[in-house]
Amino acid sequence: MKASWDIFCSVVDNYGDIGVTWRLARQLVAEHQVPVRLWVDDVQAFVPLCPEADASAAQQWQQGVEVRAWPKDWQPVEVADVVIEAFACTLPDSYRLAMKARETPVLWINLEYLSAEDWVSGCHGLPSLRPDGLKRMFFFPGFDAGTGGLLREADLLARRRAFEQDPQARQAFLQGLGVFAADNARLISLFAYENSGLASWLDAMATGNTPTHLLVPQGRIMGDLLRWLEIDELGLGRVEQRGSLTVQALPFVRQQDYDRVLWSCDFNAVRGEDSFVRAQWAGRPLLWHIYEQEEDAHWVKLNAFLALYVKALSPAAAQAFTGLWHAWNAGSDMAQSWNGVQEHWQELSEHAEQWCLEQSLQADLAQALVLFYRNWI
Amino acid sequence: MKTGKELKPGTVIKLENDPWLVQKAEFTKSGRNSAIMKTKLKNLLTGYKTEIVYSADDKLEDVILDRKEATLSFISGDTYTFMDTSDYTMYELNAEDIEAVLPFIEEGMTDVCEAIFFEERLVSVELPTTIVRQVDYTEGSARGDTSGKVMKPAKLKNGTELSVADFVEIGDWIEIDTREGGSYKGRAKV
Numbered sequence: 001m002k003a004s005w006d007i008f009c010s011v012v013d014n015y016g017d018i019g020v021t022w023r024l025a026r027q028l029v030a031e032h033q034v035p036v037r038l039w040v041d042d043v044q045a046f047v048p049l050c051p052e053a054d055a056s057a058a059q060q061w062q063q064g065v066e067v068r069a070w071p072k073d074w075q076p077v078e079v080a081d082v083v084i085e086a087f088a089c090t091l092p093d094s095y096r097l098a099m100k101a102r103e104t105p106v107l108w109i110n111l112e113y114l115s116a117e118d119w120v121s122g123c124h125g126l127p128s129l130r131p132d133g134l135k136r137m138f139f140f141p142g143f144d145a146g147t148g149g150l151l152r153e154a155d156l157l158a159r160r161r162a163f164e165q166d167p168q169a170r171q172a173f174l175q176g177l178g179v180f181a182a183d184n185a186r187l188i189s190l191f192a193y194e195n196s197g198l199a200s201w202l203d204a205m206a207t208g209n210t211p212t213h214l215l216v217p218q219g220r221i222m223g224d225l226l227r228w229l230e231i232d233e234l235g236l237g238r239v240e241q242r243g244s245l246t247v248q249a250l251p252f253v254r255q256q257d258y259d260r261v262l263w264s265c266d267f268n269a270v271r272g273e274d275s276f277v278r279a280q281w282a283g284r285p286l287l288w289h290i291y292e293q294e295e296d297a298h299w300v301k302l303n304a305f306l307a308l309y310v311k312a313l314s315p316a317a318a319q320a321f322t323g324l325w326h327a328w329n330a331g332s333d334m335a336q337s338w339n340g341v342q343e344h345w346q347e348l349s350e351h352a353e354q355w356c357l358e359q360s361l362q363a364d365l366a367q368a369l370v371l372f373y374r375n376w377i
Numbered sequence: 378m379k380t381g382k383e384l385k386p387g388t389v390i391k392l393e394n395d396p397w398l399v400q401k402a403e404f405t406k407s408g409r410n411s412a413i414m415k416t417k418l419k420n421l422l423t424g425y426k427t428e429i430v431y432s433a434d435d436k437l438e439d440v441i442l443d444r445k446e447a448t449l450s451f452i453s454g455d456t457y458t459f460m461d462t463s464d465y466t467m468y469e470l471n472a473e474d475i476e477a478v479l480p481f482i483e484e485g486m487t488d489v490c491e492a493i494f495f496e497e498r499l500v501s502v503e504l505p506t507t508i509v510r511q512v513d514y515t516e517g518s519a520r521g522d523t524s525g526k527v528m529k530p531a532k533l534k535n536g537t538e539l540s541v542a543d544f545v546e547i548g549d550w551i552e553i554d555t556r557e558g559g560s561y562k563g564r565a566k567v
Binding site for chain 1: 415418427
């Protein structure tokens, strides 16, 4: 009998927590045929990722995953064989007590945040002994063999290639979103937190020589975008032209469609954790808006990733790329760094694909979790 | 109770009734303002050692320990002998037990340390928050900076390396903050 899995997700802000856990749950079901219950404390936040979902349902099945509302007033349920506490969300006390009382031991995993820092591989897979006798294992996603890897469906790259080799499919997909970009336009997606550097980047694109079509999924950057456009609203389907730059808002799309957006673009600006990983699988140059942390801890993480990512680039391209990321995350002027990146566009594009291929040689996170469980029992 | 964030070398926590000595503790920020503490623990009953990770806000039962003042008497290989200054009793610790403070332990040091006892057995020592050490080697000042903001590497007598102000010279005595791995505080008046 297959081991049962419970994944607990507390939605703190944005869509990172639910994005990662929903993706993981789907993959465990689809590729490893294990029964998965996904406990979400805010089902409403789940609906944009899975429009078929019912925000008011206490229990529902979506794509083979049993999605359960995680109520404040927790009712006892049978404990699963593997329990994943995503991003250190705290399990319900009574569930934890039931884990302890269970005759067969439960593998309790804390799925941590993604980081490229050196210490991650030293902490990945280590236990946490607790005073109550339970043991919780720390599982870290990451970019090298000593970590849990990155979420990646087995057929992801094959699907991407098939999409890339079918221009009609790309065109049909974009048209389905209401995107009719000029043939010679460079397509860029923009998913970011609020950023005071946006205006200077948009200025640079608007005054640049290359026609650019900017696709902006609904999100927190929209306010800065509207201010720059000097309009109150950018409805879906509406297109705004400023010099060489065409700006268009996109609806919030399901994960599979967001992948296609990334694959359709020449450059992707992403944020947080989930879209950051997906942009790497898209094999396109990317710009990461990292989640800001207290005491500037995010800069250490940003630079740790940059150090890994630019290692195989020429010094000039590495400097230009790093400069762009630093400017974006500092919210400072983007014009110079954006223009600097243009000079290395070809190299950065080839490198993005190479990086994607290198990362795909690692076991993916879902597979690593399944192996971790097999080795544990 | 102690939280994961409060663990430090010398802390003893109780896990399933066994006392575990924290030999090493490394604090790191993970994501979205959360943090973890990677620790090296030693079971004081069995001697078994293991590496454990805690979330910064995990709650752990700590064990109340006896503390006495002690000074380093001598070092012999990996064995460090400390003397209880009140009754001259000698206690031995091996290097692993004091891994966290080892970079600042050296022959001839006169610091009054806190010896930590569990059931009358010395399990660890803590150094004073501020200690004074002599710089054994450092390059000359590169930029003539006197602000103390420009740093350069320096080596202590026992080989420990740390960053010091650019104006520090060989033979200077410096103050070191021993918390969180040890860091340069300033030039000492000796």
